[in-house]
Amino acid sequence: MKTWLLLGLGVLVRLAIGFHPYSGAGKPPMYGDYEAQRHWMEITTKLPAREWYTETKSNNLSYWGLDYPPLSAYQSWLYGKAIERCEPAALALSDSHGYETSSSKHLMRLSVLASDIIVLFPALLACRSAFYGKAPMAHRDWVLVGSLFQPAILLIDHGHFQYNSISLGLAAGAAAAIAGGRDILGSVLFCLAMNHKQMAVYYAPAFFAHLLGKCLARPTSKSVVADIAKLGLAVTATFAIMWAPFLGRTSDFLQVLHRIVPVRRGLYEDYVANFWCTTSLAIKWRSLFSQQALIRLCTVSTVLFAAPVLVKEVLRPTPRGLLVCMASSAFAFYLFSYQVHEKSILLPLMPVMLLGPDLPVTSRWLPAVAAFSMYPLLKKDGLALAYAALLMLWVALAWPGERMAGAQVLEAEKKKIPVGVHLAWDGLLGLLLKASGGLAAGMHAASCLMQAPEQYPYLFDAMMTSLSFLHFLAVAVHLQWEHLRHKWPTVH
Ligand SMILES: *[C@@H]1O[C@H](CO)[C@@H](O)[C@H](O)[C@H]1NC(C)=O
Numbered sequence: 457m458k459t460w461l462l463l464g465l466g467v468l469v470r471l472a473i474g475f476h477p478y479s480g481a482g483k484p485p486m487y488g489d490y491e492a493q494r495h496w497m498e499i500t501t502k503l504p505a506r507e508w509y510t511e512t513k514s515n516n517l518s519y520w521g522l523d524y525p526p527l528s529a530y531q532s533w534l535y536g537k538a539i540e541r542c543e544p545a546a547l548a549l550s551d552s553h554g555y556e557t558s559s560s561k562h563l564m565r566l567s568v569l570a571s572d573i574i575v576l577f578p579a580l581l582a583c584r585s586a587f588y589g590k591a592p593m594a595h596r597d598w599v600l601v602g603s604l605f606q607p608a609i610l611l612i613d614h615g616h617f618q619y620n621s622i623s624l625g626l627a628a629g630a631a632a633a634i635a636g637g638r639d640i641l642g643s644v645l646f647c648l649a650m651n652h653k654q655m656a657v658y659y660a661p662a663f664f665a666h667l668l669g670k671c672l673a674r675p676t677s678k679s680v681v682a683d684i685a686k687l688g689l690a691v692t693a694t695f696a697i698m699w700a701p702f703l704g705r706t707s708d709f710l711q712v713l714h715r716i717v718p719v720r721r722g723l724y725e726d727y728v729a730n731f732w733c734t735t736s737l738a739i740k741w742r743s744l745f746s747q748q749a750l751i752r753l754c755t756v757s758t759v760l761f762a763a764p765v766l767v768k769e770v771l772r773p774t775p776r777g778l779l780v781c782m783a784s785s786a787f788a789f790y791l792f793s794y795q796v797h798e799k800s801i802l803l804p805l806m807p808v809m810l811l812g813p814d815l816p817v818t819s820r821w822l823p824a825v826a827a828f829s830m831y832p833l834l835k836k837d838g839l840a841l842a843y844a845a846l847l848m849l850w851v852a853l854a855w856p857g858e859r860m861a862g863a864q865v866l867e868a869e870k871k872k873i874p875v876g877v878h879l880a881w882d883g884l885l886g887l888l889l890k891a892s893g894g895l896a897a898g899m900h901a902a903s904c905l906m907q908a909p910e911q912y913p914y915l916f917d918a919m920m921t922s923l924s925f926l927h928f929l930a931v932a933v934h935l936q937w938e939h940l941r942h943k944w945p946t947v948h
Pocket residue numbers: 485516517518519
């Protein structure tokens with residue numbers, strides 16, 4: 457009963473955000489992400505699959521050319537077919553660019569809601585029982601409440617307009633399957649996640665390390681080889697099926713690959729709360745290094761940052777360890793890799809929310825900071841009101857729970873640590889949280905009340921992402937520390 461109530465409330469909140477604007481609303485000639493998704497439905501329903509990723513007379517790739525992997529294209533086709541039945545004009549080839557009626561907006565919004573209900577909700581329920589099946593009720597509830605109502609993904613999927621919950625849901629489902637011992641199903645689901653959005657590759661080192669560790673722990677070398685072969689086969693078969701329409705000719709295959717690998721983009725886009733963008737205020741990376749050297753620098757720092765937790769996971773794979781590794785590896789990519797988008801913070805955030813009962817403070821603070829880090833984007837989309845409302849809802853849902861769900865964890869911690877140290881740490885943490893909230897509120901107030909100085913028009917944006925960066929770095933380091941120090945339970 458309670459679960460249905462929570463899911464129902466989740467649907468209601470999602471519907472309510474849908475009445476707010478989306479990215480690029482009423483902004484010709486290019487509009488925004490909403491138009492990109494609508495255009496992909498137009499292309500996939502009107503042209504044969506071989507032409508989806510190719511420049512042709514009726515497919516102008518300079519106008520929101522498809523740059524997500526095939527499963528995204530199939531999803532566009534499926535939703536496109538449904539929307540076409542209700543409102544054919546919304547997807548007319550070439551004539552529908554910038555088509556924005558209120559009825560078509562509702563249809564598009566409903567397709568995002570449907571994705572949540574079909575993919576994300578079941579995945580969250582599966583994760584709740586796979587990772588915290590025997591945990592106290594308050595902990596089990598927090599997994600669901602935290603993941604359903606964290607403001608960052610709500611604002612991006614249901615406000616800004618994207619379908620992140622499909623690839624994130626598939627990745628969560630994969631983790632749940634693997635935690636439940638169904639490694640092959642998990643590998644297939646994770647491959648589907650990567651085939652929906654290439655960004656899911658942020659999790660790939662975690663899945664690789666966990667599954668490799670599990671295979672290596674088999675008793676005989678024969679069973680080690682057999683298990684690795686089975687997983688390899690599952691991965692290859694999933695990719696082959698997903699890519700089937702583009703495997704007929706080498707040129708088709710290379711064209712799709714070329715479209716989905718962002719080769720010619722820069723170090724970062726707009727304001728991202730990562731290492732490169734934040735430090736670029738002091739160090740001009742882009743004039744110091746060539747693009748090739750920067751790509752190498754990014755790759756090395758990403759690998760080095762993620763390596764310690766991954767090595768531990770290979771040596772001692774555990775279900776919760778997999779989630780920590782997913783978060784750590786996604787943080788490594790977000791903070792240090794090349795070409796990062798502000799929305800990519802959703803990737804480290806998802807596994808942190810699933811680990812909510814083990815991270816009572818982080819799982820309450822991080823979603824708010826993640827939404828805050830995207831504020832410059834959200835403001836541009838006209839989503840400032842939805843942002844404020846969702847943050848208030850988040851505070852209302854998350855804070856009373858802290859006492860209930862956090863109490864047991866704190867108790868357990870108290871037993872291991874001398875009380876004096878514990879109280880000092882608690883006091884320090886409280887102080888830090890107040891400082892963080894105060895600074896964030898101050899920045900919001902300043903950006904509302906004051907004009908940015910003329911020579912630094914993006915001063916407030918840069919301040920907001922820099923503050924967020926400090927939080928993200930602290931959480932990423934904290935996760936690594938927890939993972940290296942903890943012996944997570946081998947079963948849930
Ligand atoms: C393709 O789209 C771009 C961006 O909207 C536009 O500038 C260009 O003129 C278009 N090319 C053709 C051939 O229609």
